[in-house]
Amino acid sequence: MKVGFYGHVRQYHSLKAELDAVIGEVLESGEYVMGPTLARFERELAAYFGMKNAIGVNSGTDALWLAFLALGVGPGDEVITTANTFFATAEAIWITGAKAVFVEIEPATCNIDPNRIEAAITPRTKAIVPVHLYGQMADMRSVSGIAKRHGLFVVEDGAQAIGARGDGFAAGELSDAVCTSFIVQKNLGTFGDGGAVITNREDIVPRIRALRNHGSLKRSYHSMGYNSRLDDLHAGVLGVKLKKIDEWNDRRREIAAMYTDGLKETGLALPFGKPGYRHVYHLYVIETPRRDAMLEFLNDSGVDAKVHYPIPIHRQEGFPWGKPADLDVRLPLTEKSAASVISLPMFPEMTRDEVDHVVGTCRAWAAR
Numbered sequence: 001m002k003v004g005f006y007g008h009v010r011q012y013h014s015l016k017a018e019l020d021a022v023i024g025e026v027l028e029s030g031e032y033v034m035g036p037t038l039a040r041f042e043r044e045l046a047a048y049f050g051m052k053n054a055i056g057v058n059s060g061t062d063a064l065w066l067a068f069l070a071l072g073v074g075p076g077d078e079v080i081t082t083a084n085t086f087f088a089t090a091e092a093i094w095i096t097g098a099k100a101v102f103v104e105i106e107p108a109t110c111n112i113d114p115n116r117i118e119a120a121i122t123p124r125t126k127a128i129v130p131v132h133l134y135g136q137m138a139d140m141r142s143v144s145g146i147a148k149r150h151g152l153f154v155v156e157d158g159a160q161a162i163g164a165r166g167d168g169f170a171a172g173e174l175s176d177a178v179c180t181s182f183i184v185q186k187n188l189g190t191f192g193d194g195g196a197v198i199t200n201r202e203d204i205v206p207r208i209r210a211l212r213n214h215g216s217l218k219r220s221y222h223s224m225g226y227n228s229r230l231d232d233l234h235a236g237v238l239g240v241k242l243k244k245i246d247e248w249n250d251r252r253r254e255i256a257a258m259y260t261d262g263l264k265e266t267g268l269a270l271p272f273g274k275p276g277y278r279h280v281y282h283l284y285v286i287e288t289p290r291r292d293a294m295l296e297f298l299n300d301s302g303v304d305a306k307v308h309y310p311i312p313i314h315r316q317e318g319f320p321w322g323k324p325a326d327l328d329v330r331l332p333l334t335e336k337s338a339a340s341v342i343s344l345p346m347f348p349e350m351t352r353d354e355v356d357h358v359v360g361t362c363r364a365w366a367a368r
């Protein structure tokens, strides 16, 4: 049996009539860019988050980048984040001209360790970017407390965590903005790229709206900006899928519970769901010291497991100051995690048989 990592085409088939209809409507309307379908989706997305504003852009990376620019992050500034994340988190910081400063993770969740943030703050620090990795929110109460004490902005990288909640706090509630991604493989994904900034800060909304559209809020009037719009076709698709996101996330949580139940006696380190948090399992990540051998065993047994992320950002070649990587940055917990993580297949359309095959294969590995 083969178990894939994603269920994109199954998801399309499950909503084919509605998706084909909305795509047809947008095509017939002739309004493909900055049209009414985008405006409608932005209202629906803001309502879903329980926030005042959502601004659609062309990727999660640009959502972060434009949020930083709107908050005035730029050359000479430092922005605190983690190295155990997708490259784009740091990339979006670097392309503003600011420097990404990496803080260690809490090993149980792989999210930023709030207890280590204050030691990384300098007079140049401008913002903190917690990443809600794998679908579980970072400890936003602690992060926002630190930010308030030091006068820093907080931008949440929520690309993996749409629909996640903390214990008594929601995404965007304790920060200046939360950014999300709609690339196909995310929990809410379109047929291509997309992203959004969601914020209650009215003052940055016109700036982000202008930045994504050549610095223009009114036809023919421009300031410096970019072209980073969310197309109406994608907005239409996302509007249909947004109605399903809670159901899909519930199914991910169900699959996660089946994995955890099936693997609890294998000795593998399983994901830690913080009490009171709603983890939406963008990824179900286990850890084992024999990672590469186990990954090969899974792949050879038809289980398309993957690794997120084998190379922490401070070890990447493209590190903008110092090449190869800046070896002064010491993040032993981050590196240990990067060397031992495996992501098991996880998508809402997985069948019971597929889940059982993944569990059986992991158990067979552990019993060898």
Ligand SMILES: *Cc1c(COP(=O)(O)O)cnc(C)c1O
Binding pocket: 058, 059, 060, 061, 062, 085, 086, 088, 089, 131, 157, 159, 160, 180, 181, 182, 183, 193, 194, 195
């Ligand atoms: C996917 C992702 C991004 C970037 O989103 P894109 O839409 O691919 O640009 C940023 N941060 C994290 C944590 C991600 O998982």
